[in-house]
Amino acid sequence: MAEIITEKLSHVYSAGTPFESTALHDVSISIPQGQFAAVIGHTGSGKSTFIQHLNALLQPTEGRVLLDGQDINKDKYTRRDVKRKVGLVFQYPEYQLFEETVYKDIAFGPSNMKLGKEEIDERVREAAAFTGVSEELFERSPLELSGGQKRRIAIAGVIAMRPEVLILDEPTAGLDPAGCAQIFENIRCYREKSGATVLIVSHSMDDVARLAERIIVFDRGAVVMDGTPAAVFSRAKELMEIGLSVPKAAELAVALRDCGVGLPEGIFTHERLLAALLQVREGRKC
Amino acid sequence: MEPIIVFENVHFNYPGDEKESLHGIDLSVTRGSFVAVLGQNGSGKSTLAKHMNAILVPNEGRVLVDGIDTADESSVLDVRRRVGMVFQNPDNQIVANVVEDDVAFAPENLGVEPKEIRRRVNAALRLVGMYEHRMHAPHLLSGGQKQRVAIAGVIAMEPEIIVLDEPTAMLDPQGRREVVDTAFSLCRGKGMTVVLITHHMEECIDADRVLILSEGRLTADGRPEEIFADKALLEREGLEQPETARLLRELREAGMKFPGEALKIDDCANRIAQALQAEERSRSSWQKSSPKS
Numbered sequence: 042m043a044e045i046i047t048e049k050l051s052h053v054y055s056a057g058t059p060f061e062s063t064a065l066h067d068v069s070i071s072i073p074q075g076q077f078a079a080v081i082g083h084t085g086s087g088k089s090t091f092i093q094h095l096n097a098l099l100q101p102t103e104g105r106v107l108l109d110g111q112d113i114n115k116d117k118y119t120r121r122d123v124k125r126k127v128g129l130v131f132q133y134p135e136y137q138l139f140e141e142t143v144y145k146d147i148a149f150g151p152s153n154m155k156l157g158k159e160e161i162d163e164r165v166r167e168a169a170a171f172t173g174v175s176e177e178l179f180e181r182s183p184l185e186l187s188g189g190q191k192r193r194i195a196i197a198g199v200i201a202m203r204p205e206v207l208i209l210d211e212p213t214a215g216l217d218p219a220g221c222a223q224i225f226e227n228i229r230c231y232r233e234k235s236g237a238t239v240l241i242v243s244h245s246m247d248d249v250a251r252l253a254e255r256i257i258v259f260d261r262g263a264v265v266m267d268g269t270p271a272a273v274f275s276r277a278k279e280l281m282e283i284g285l286s287v288p289k290a291a292e293l294a295v296a297l298r299d300c301g302v303g304l305p306e307g308i309f310t311h312e313r314l315l316a317a318l319l320q321v322r323e324g325r326k327c
Numbered sequence: 328m329e330p331i332i333v334f335e336n337v338h339f340n341y342p343g344d345e346k347e348s349l350h351g352i353d354l355s356v357t358r359g360s361f362v363a364v365l366g367q368n369g370s371g372k373s374t375l376a377k378h379m380n381a382i383l384v385p386n387e388g389r390v391l392v393d394g395i396d397t398a399d400e401s402s403v404l405d406v407r408r409r410v411g412m413v414f415q416n417p418d419n420q421i422v423a424n425v426v427e428d429d430v431a432f433a434p435e436n437l438g439v440e441p442k443e444i445r446r447r448v449n450a451a452l453r454l455v456g457m458y459e460h461r462m463h464a465p466h467l468l469s470g471g472q473k474q475r476v477a478i479a480g481v482i483a484m485e486p487e488i489i490v491l492d493e494p495t496a497m498l499d500p501q502g503r504r505e506v507v508d509t510a511f512s513l514c515r516g517k518g519m520t521v522v523l524i525t526h527h528m529e530e531c532i533d534a535d536r537v538l539i540l541s542e543g544r545l546t547a548d549g550r551p552e553e554i555f556a557d558k559a560l561l562e563r564e565g566l567e568q569p570e571t572a573r574l575l576r577e578l579r580e581a582g583m584k585f586p587g588e589a590l591k592i593d594d595c596a597n598r599i600a601q602a603l604q605a606e607e608r609s610r611s612s613w614q615k616s617s618p619k620s
Binding site: 085284 | 386578581606
């Protein structure tokens, strides 16, 4: 299982043209093996550029990306190795389904790894189980299934390669609340059972607050905050100022403090908010 | 309260599908109102929306838009002029290379006079806050900006009704706010009828009315305060109660008293702060008076 480190990573798009723009600036970050980290930031903050560096889809303009201590853009690693170790699920991955059947689609990655038939079969079933794709669907065409099902099949296709690092770019965008909850549960389950490092880009702050151990905030190509959900969301006001949303409970806590209710810092879940309010009420009774 | 869209016992199933996508919908939308539609993926929300401008017509029952039966093929254009649609993916809705050309596309096709097109395009772009970007290339805009250009393109037809089918699903929180604020300003400022289909409950809290669709049936219909206070209903529909409503409910269960519901963050915080102060006042007055008794 793998640790990812970026050292002074910078990326400039269209360098030397009138459209030159710096998307990442001096990003040094280390994500230890097995961590569940969330990357947040608004559109254009550089978060997608960042994650595309982690499996060598983009090359740094400056700086390095290390996987288990080795530079992923140097000879020792082939592109193929990197892409197998670091699985990237793009936004709207269901648009990338193309095979005739669900089974073949999930099997596409492992089939390219020159594995035996049995091994492929085992991995397909395992990945389908992780993502809640029923085996009854295996012979159906993925294109005729619902959006939520397609999304989970696409994620299964990446999980079937048993990546050591799993990166997902907004995996719940466009799904209904039940569909979102299911995807988050699938990811949590994969991480727990496989020990993989998981990096997730998401706008669903309430889910991020609940699941991630660490939150990395991007703004204008740089990391502006990095810490536990409690540490990051206790700066709810700053997050809102750079145009990000925060968990509703954190937003309410900010509004309550503005109304003169003396709440402690670090409130970002419903349970904590409720408990803190009841405590304030008890305190005033004495 | 004049109805502008009326569904009468509407049934619909897609060709080859055994199950009905709409299962006897009766609905009447008041002119100038803001109606939000919630429901899970596959509940029939988009199918419902597509019946509002005759992209789909019922297998049974009928849909009237401003009194026109959408099944009457000779009036399809009259229906579509009245009802503008905005879809989920902004990239699929933009046809031109310059923002203002894109907005002009519909009125050009309707044969509107060039001078009038100019006026409408400018007005529409100002309304959605994209006038400054009128000479830009759409593909270089953010998702929220693109979606506002798509809305401007619809407004330039001067429809009476605008139907937005998950317009914010692909946007970040900021883009989402831009689009929803624009939709509300069209309704409150311009008197347009707006139907907003969404998964995001916080986008519905200012609506006049919230509908919940489930397996092709309307399972709830009421003011946002009513709908979001009903925990059992939301659970049944796979929706989570908004944080504000949930907090007030649980504080009530713990014995605090609040008048009515407050779905907005600031309103909710104010209610709670006031309730805490009120409790304190009643206690201190009780403490002052108690030694005498």
